[in-house]
Amino acid sequence: MPIFSVADLRVAFGGVDVVHGVSFSVESGRTLAIVGESGSGKSVSLLGATGLLPPAASVRGSVLHKGDEILGLSAGDLRRRRGADIGFVFQDPLSNLYPLKTIGQQIAEAITAHRRVGRGELRQRVLDLLADVGIPDPSARVNDYPRQFSGGMRQRVMIAAAIALNPGLIIADEPTTALDVTVQASILDLLKRIQQDHGTAMIFVSHDLAVVSDIADDVLVMRAGHVVEQAPAELIYRAPRQAYTRELLGAARLGGLVARAARSSLLPALPSMPDLLSVSAIARSFAGRSAAGGLIRPVLTNISFTVRENEIVGLVGESGSGKSTIGRLIAGLDRPDEGSISLRERIYSRPGVGGIAIDRKLRSDIQVIFQDPYASLNPRRRIRSILAEPFIIGTRLDAAAIRRRVQDLVRDVELPDDVLDRYPAQLSGGQRQRVAIARAIALEPSLIVADEPVSALDITTQAKIIRLLQTIRRQRGLSLLFISHDLGVVSELCDRVIVLEKGVIVEAGETGRVFGAPRHPYTVRLIDAIPGKVLRRNPVPERIAAHA
Amino acid sequence: MDRLGFLTGRAARAVLILFGVIVLNFVLLRLAPGDAASVLAGDQGAADPAFVAELRHDLGLDRSVPEQLWIYTKSLARLDFGQSYRDQRPVVDIIAERLPATLLLTLTAFCFALGTGIALGSIAARHAGSLLDTVLTGISVMFFAMPLFWTGLMAILLFSVWLNWLPSYGMQTVGEGGSDLSLVGDVAVHLILPALTLGLFYMAIYMRVTRASVLDVLDRDFVRTARAKGLKPGLIWRQHVLRNALLPIITFASLQAGQLIGGSILIETVFAWPGVGRLAFDALMQRDYNLLLAIFFITSTIVVVINLAADFLYVAADPRIEMGA
Structure with missing residues (x-):
C-alpha cells in the first residue's frame, strides 16, 4: 500500500487553477521523481497536499497519508504529521535555515516539536544526526550558525533536521539545485543512502531529468499544472512516449556529454585568431575572516591564459575555486595583487590601490552578464529604460536613435517587442536573462564575461539561452569567457576549457580533448560527478530496447 | 573583526x-557677536577698555582658541557648565532638577509607543488585508498625521475640559501634601495625558514598521x-x-530617540510639564546661552548613548553581526 497518495489534486490561487487534477503515489523504500519546468506546479502540488501553502490557496482532491485523508485536517493535526512523519528538504538551504539560531538548535527544534526529550539525550541525538549526514567533527560545529557553513554542508543540516524523527516519507524539493556538480553528487548519494538505510519513501522534485536519473524509481513529468507522463524511470529514460518528455531529456544532456563536446570541436575550425584578452601570472588574496584575524587567504595563484578573438572559453571549477574572482578582475571590478591583464595588448589592470581607472571605450569593450537575472536588473525600471542606459552613458545618440537601437536589441535576443514596456518582475527568468544579454551586447563589446549565466534557469531554458549565445557569437564575432560549475553547459558551448581548482589552473585545452581524455584527476572527478552516470555507464538494456 | x-x-x-558636539557647541558660543566680556562690561555701564581687558583676562578670553577649547572641554568633563544668566545659579543644578521629569515623561511615552506599536503592528500583519488591518492602519496614519500639539490640545479638551477625568497641566496638584503613595498616584495621573500624546505619535511609526517587517x-x-x-x-x-x-525596529527606535526628546519640548510646553524640554524653551526665549548649551550637550549625550546601546x-x-560593516 502506498504511504502517500494524491488523487485528482487541484490547487487554485484567487480562483485561478494552477494545478489541474494531479494524481500520484509513492511506496515505502521507493523514490518518485516529479520533474518539470518552473511554474509547472510540481512544488505547489506538494506544498498544497501537506498544508504548507498560504491560506489564500484553495486545495481540492484527496491526499492519503498512511491511509488517512489529510486534506481538510485541522491545522494542529497536520502539524503533528509534518516533521514527525513527513520530512522536508527545500531548495535553498541558506534562506531555509534560520539565521539567528545555531544549526544544533534548529535540528533539536525538529525533535522537541514532537517529542519530550531530556537535554543530554537531545544533544546526543543532534550530534548523531550531524555525523549521520556527514558533517565532520559534529561537536565542534553544532554551535555554529548557518552562515558559517558552505552550501553543501547547509543542505546536509537541512537533511539532518528532516530525518531527525525518522519520518516514513521525505519530500525533497529541488534539494541540489544551485549546488556545485560535485556537491550535488554527494547530496544525492546521501539521500539515497538514508533512504536505503531506513526504507523511507521519497518524493524528489527537480527540473532536471539527469539529476533524478540516478535516484528515481518512478518519474512523473509535469507541465503547466498537468501530468504529461508517468512511468517507471527506465521507461521514461529509454522509451519516453510524450514529445515534451523527449524535449526535457534532450535538454538534460543525458550521457551525451563527450559526444557533444566532440561534435562542437568538429565545427569549422576557427582561423587562427589573434589574442584578444591576455591574463598573465595574476594572483589575488583576501584578508581572512577567521577568529585569528589578519590571515591572508590566497584565492588565485599564478593564473595565465588567453582568450582569442571570436572564441568562447569556459572557466570551470567548484564554488570557492576562484572563478568568479577571475571574472571580476577581467571586468575591471577588482585589481590583482600580482600580474597584469591586457586587452588587445594594452595592459589595463595591474596591482595598485583603489578602483581601476578604465576609460569609457574599454568599459564598453568588456561587458558582464551575472548569474541571477532577478537581482541584476533594477526592479523599478522598465526594460526600455534598462536597455537605453548603455547608449545614454556610452554614446552621443539622440533619443530617437536610441529607441531604434533598443528595439533592434530586443529582436536580436529574440524577445517580443512588448517586453519593452514591462518591468523585470513581469518577465520569466529566461526572458530576464535575455534582457541582461541584450544590455551586455548593446555597445558591441569585444568580450563578454558571463558568470554562471544559466545556473539559475530551468534546464530547457538553459538550452535556449545557450543557442542564443552561440548565435550572437556568430553574428557579432565577439568573444565570451563563460564561467560555470556545470560541465554539461560548458561542453555544449565552449571552444576551449580551463579547469580551476582552489585558485590554480589544473588543466586547459580544447573542449573535446578535455572531456574526452582528461589528464588531471580533478577534471576526472568533475566529469564523474555529472548526473546521469548510471545511464552513461549502462547502454540501453535489451528489454527496454525491445519495448521501444 | x-x-x-x-x-x-x-x-x-x-x-x-x-567631542564633535563639544566643538560645535564651542563654535556656536563664539559665533555670537561680541564676547561675554563686552556683554558683562556693557551691562555694568562702564565701557572702559582697561576694565574690559581685565575682565577678558579673568574670563580667560585672552588665551588662544585651542587653549580655550581645551579648558572648555575640561570643565565639561567636570560637569561644570557655568552659571545661568537669569537665575545666577550653576546650570547643572537647574538641569538636575528638571531632568527626572523629562526622563519620566519620555521613557513612559517610549515604552508605551514601543509596546503598543509592536503589538498592534503584529496583529495588523497577522490579519493583513482584513478589516481589522485597515482599521489599525487607519488609526496609526491618523496619529502620525496629526501634529503633536494638536493631539495634545484635543486630548486636553476631551479628557480635562469635557470629561474632567484627568488634569491638563503640571506634574502635581498644587498644594497637595499627603503620603508618598498618594504623591506617586498624583504624578501618575498627571503623566497620562502628556505621555499618551507623545506616545501615540511614535506608536504609529513603530506599528507601521513592525507590520511591514513582520509581513x-x-x-x-x-x-x-x-x-x-x-x-x-x-x-x-x-x-x-x-x-x-x-x-529593524531596534535601529528605528534608536534613531527616534533624538526626535522623542525634541517632541518632549512641544509636549512639555503644551502641558506645562516641568521638564528639560520646557526649560530649553524658556532658555531660548530668554537667551540664556549657558543653560541652552548645557541642555544641548546633555541631550546630545543621551542620544549618543542610546545609539550605542542599540548597537x-x-x-x-x-x-x-561581527564585521565592521
Missing part, C-alpha cells in the same frame, strides 16, 4: 561624536521550513518571526 572589536569601535566612535519575515523560506518541521505556531511566531522582525542590543539579537 570580532564582536568585541566591533563594539569597541562603536564606543570609540561615540566618544568621537561627543516581510512571514514570507521567508525559513518560516515555511519551521512549519514543515511541525513546530507549534506560537513558537514559530515568537522565535522565528518576531525575533527577526524586531531587528550593543543589535549584537545580542543578531549573531550575524
